[in-house]
Amino acid sequence: MHDLRWIREAPEDFDAAMARRSLSPLSSEVLELDARRRGMQTELQEMQARRNEASKEIGQKKRAGESADTLMAEVAQLKDRMAAVEEEERGVGDALDRLLAGLPNALAAEVPDGPDESANEVLRVQGDKPQFDFAPKEHFELGEGLGGLDFEAAAKLSGSRFVVIKGQVARLHRALAQFMLDLHTREHGYLEVQPPLLVRDHVLFGTGQLPKFGEDQFRTEEGYWLIPTAEVPLTNLVAEEILDQADLPLRFTAHTPCFRSEAGAAGRDTRGMLRQHQFEKVELVSITLPEQSEAEHERMTACAEEVLKRLGLHYRVVVLASGDTGFGARKTYDLEVWLPGQGAYREISSCSNTGAFQARRMKARYRPEGEKGTRFLHSLNGSGVAVGRALIAVLETYQQADGSIRVPEALQPYLGGQEHIAAS
Structure with a gap:
């Protein structure tokens, strides 16, 4: 607003x-x-x-x-x-x-102008692309070969854009989420939260999903909305509150399912797990003073990057152009992980500074020290990171010629020291 x-x-x-x-x-x-x-x-x-x-x-x-x-x-x-x-x-x-x-946020001055993602600017590249002496497969081929990704069973249950994850692949998926939560809570100072997955209209309005993007959401007959991201309930924890300056910044993280209708995505990424109606993310949310939000944006992005670094994944950081920046964001960094099977970079995290845009909608304020009046807070959100897409990247990056998967060192403690996942 x-x-x-x-x-x-x-x-x-x-x-x-x-x-x-x-x-x-x-x-x-x-x-x-x-x-x-x-x-x-x-x-x-x-x-x-x-x-x-x-x-x-x-x-x-x-x-x-x-x-x-x-x-x-x-x-x-x-x-x-x-x-x-x-x-x-x-x-x-x-x-x-x-x-x-219905009006989007004003963009930060340094955001590059351009009509779409073609104008995004690459800021830095981390690591080298993995090399193979065989033709790398895509994640759905690997997952099906391991008996761990079942798209046919999911289609029988729910239709397209769903997957049943089983066995060792399900365990790897769970390990990824646990690893991310431990990293963000133990080393990055985020408070773990388990929020509701069903919210009311005003909560989606507060973060900017309503009224403009109602068709992108799932709504129950009772009037609840399934959350499209944990950003929605986490950010609204401060809605209609007046916080003390001394208590800022607040940093929250949550591992939740997310639900999106993918309206307008017909024909895009129909194979595999890249674009689904139900997926999981570890989300990061920060509530800060206005003068701290730019530094907090850099910090949050670095926290998300650390996940990819410790998993040994090749990625790049891009700043989104004006035509590709989301409705509520002043500025957004995307982390794009390299997927060897697809031979392309794909978004795995998006970290945005919304400034006071969401706070105005939520009526979220703070009281500066020594002042009687109040001011609007700044809010930020980012994926830390998308669990399903991290699974895709691990499967494709650590695949072996025989279809097995080498387990990244950072995840081995979560799998009882297991170093390889082989077809059952």
Whole structure:
């Protein structure tokens, strides 16, 4: 959500910020609704003041034994007029709120301009691509060969974009999540949380998934939404709160299932586990002071990178261009892991700084030390990392010519010292 004071004071800057998001100028529409609402609020205040004054005059006339009929008629008219203006003011306010709620965050100045992912900029590359003396297979071939990925069984149960993970591959998947949680809690200072997987409308609104992206979510008949990411409940832990500056930053992590309808993804990544309706992630969320959020963004990205480094995976870090940056983000770094079987880099983590955008929607504030007033917090989120995609990367990176998988050293303690996974 945007600060109306900024739009009033710098409408040209607001329009320029929206232009980077490929939106036409909107400041005049916003300011016209804002002016109408403020005018009605002023009118209501004036009518209320006159109503109070007239009521006093009625009392005075009655005590003096004089007729107060004219004043009483005026008060009745004011009451009717106030009710009409209040209703109109609510309608204009709702229209303004809907307009602002549908607008994306303003991008950080350093975000590169470009229409889509083709304009993303590579910042750094970690490690060397793994080399093979045989043609590497894709993860679904390896998983099926190990008896650990069953897409046919999942299709019978749920349809497309699901998988049944079994046996040693399921154990490897679980080990990955445990490894990530231990790393982030023991070494990176995140507090582990187990949040609800079903949330109400206002929670998705707070992080920006509603109202614009409702079709991307799954909703129950009872009105709950299945979370698309643990970012949603974790960030909302501070909704409508006023925190003390001394308590910041807050850092949360959670391992949860995530659910996405993948609306608009027809025909994309239909084979394997890359794009599914149900998957698991270890999520990172930070709540910070405004002046700390840029440094926190770098820190969070480094925490996610450490997962890939310890797993020995080759990856690169890219900063997303304006046309590829998500609705709520000011700036986003993607970690793209190399998948030898596919011969391509694929996103495995996305770390975003949303600034005060989500905090305004959630009404999440802090009280600066020594000040009476409050300010909006800054929130950040990132994958630390996507468990299913980490499984894909491990299977493809550590595959052997016979179809077995060498277990990365970092995961061996979670598998009882097991060094290889072979077909059962």
